[in-house]
Amino acid sequence: MHIPDGYISPATALAYWGGVLPFWYVATQRLRTVLAGRTAPALALFSAFVFVVMMFNVPVPGGTTAHAVGSVLAAIVLGPWAAIVATSVALIVQALFFGDGGILAIGANCFILGIVMPLVGYGVYRLVAGGSAPESRRRIFAAGLAGYIGINVAALLVGITLGIQPLLWSENGRALYSPYGLEVAIPAMLIPHLTIAGAAEAIVTMAGLALVRRLSPELLGAPTTATPQPATPRRALVWLIAAVIVLLTPLGLVASGSAWGEWSAAELQQLVGYVPSGLARWEGWWRAPLPDYTLPWLPADAGFLEQALAYVLSAIVGVGLVSAVVFALRLLLRPRSPGDRPPAPA
Structure with a gap:
């Protein structure tokens, strides 16, 4: 669901940039105290999670592919403003270093996947969860529904953006x-997300919330046991799970075909009989160092094992980059004196 360069006009891209910048400003200001404290590692972890989850492509109706996002889970656990930062960082790294989504379209992709999706999902979660206890099953159900609705609202917005x-x-x-x-664009985006991709997002959100509730209930305001587990083993388990997820990313290679609306110029020529001139102008103007999560020196006819290794290495590089960006933000945004310290985020 990443919009590439050339698929939207510069005017559309500029409008989305105008929409996303105020949210980024408010989000970073609200997170200044959070990034200066112990929550920075959690924010980095969720940004890395969003990055890696979007590498798991699944086949959807129509012969194309789609993926979950994970931004709703980030909003539920860390709050919507933290989710905006975490998801935006992941999307920017994907565009700059891996060519997943356009550079000019960063504003559009961040607005849709990094702002609208987590805000809508968070609102649905709060509405459905209500005043239920943090450990209740109702919250797990609310999380799944929030993820499902959030990604479908995002898909609808992408369909409208491309369709106009x-x-x-x-x-x-x-x-x-x-x-x-x-x-064409609206049903082409909605049908795969109402079926396969929406279900994947719901599962990711429910499973992720259940895992966080078990390993770090304090992030959710849940009561802890009288004899809490030592922090070090729990932290080690979290990173072990993260490592396993990274090693499993080559499963995203099983789904073949381009995602709808993300075709190359050559593919579009075959589909509609011509290449739109605006698309031809902007497509490929940015050369990502690791395009499509592969290695530049890998031959085009490389086998699955070579492709899988490149995919895992790309995931590791991506996790390192998003974590570095989050901790760089921590240094840039930390209060310089007690008088500069802003109020805690809502």
């Missing part, structure tokens, strides 16, 4: 950017 392009920008009867109108 040929209505607003065309020349001589041909679209300049994304060539499919609303009547």
Whole structure:
């Protein structure tokens, strides 16, 4: 669901940048005390989680692929403002270093997946969970529903964004950017997410919340046992689980085909018979160092084992990069004196 460069007009991209910047400002200001404290490692962990989860592509109806996002889980555990930062960092790293999503489209992707999705999901979770106890099953159900609705709202917004392009920008009867109108783009985005991708997001959100509740209940405000587990073994278990997830990322290679709306110019030529001129202008202007989570020197006919190794190495690099960005933000945003310290985030 990452919008590539060339699929939306510069005006659309600029509008999304204008929408995302105020949210980034408010989010970073609200998180200044959080990033200065012990929550920074948790924020880095969830940003890495979002990055890795989006590498697990699954086949969906229509012969394309989709993936879960994980931003709703981040919002439930850390709060919506922290989720905005965590997801945005992951999306920016994906675009810059792996070519997953466009550079000009960073504003659009961060607004849809990093702002709208976690805010909608968090709102649904709070509404359904109500005043139930942190350890109740109702909260697990609420998390699954929140993830499902959140990713489908995001898919709808992507469909609208792509679908309005040929209505607003065309020349001589041909679209300049994304060539499919609303009547195609909206169902093409919604059907896979209402079925497979939405279910995947619900499972990820429920399983993630159950795991956090078991290993770090204090993040959820849940009561801890009278004889709490030592922090070091729990932390080691968390990182062990994270390592296992990274090692499993090659499962995302099993699903073949491009995600809908993320075709190359050559693929689009085969689909619609032409390459929109605006798309041809902007596609590929940014050369990511590890495009499509592979290694530059890996031959095109590399076997699955070589591709899997490259995928795992890309995941490790990505986790390191998003963690480094979060801790860099921690240094940049920490209060410089007691008088500078902002109020704790809501």
